[in-house]
Amino acid sequence: MPRPVTSPRPARRKVKEAAVPTDVLPPKTLPLRELLRHPLKVKQLIAAGHEVRITDHGKPLWRISDDGGAAPQPTASGLYGSDDEFWDEVLKVPPASPSLLGVLSESRR
Secondary structure (H helix, E strand, O other), rough: OOOOOOOOOOOOOOOOOOOOOOOOOEEEEEEEEHHHHHHHHHHHHOOOOOOOEEEEOEOOOEEEEEOOOOOOOEEOOOEEEEHHHHHHHHHOOOOOOHHHHHHHHHOOO
């Protein structure tokens, strides 16, 4: 039986690579589980200049990258200033009259 005539394979086109700046590394996509199991690996990727995209079941959650700025420096008390300011404001607010503990205990009765 004669072989069917097939057309020759089409020539592969050369794909031009997009000009990627050398200082920007391609983003890495990691599942949330990887972040939880190996946080130092993620931290090393970020320190190396990669943008890390964290996903959960394929849905994007976060994009983490190094902004290139200096790390915040601790104040004289050993704490970071922005956190101190935040908690000072939070603690100035008087507690709510029905406490959360009271509401929960009432709902369980």
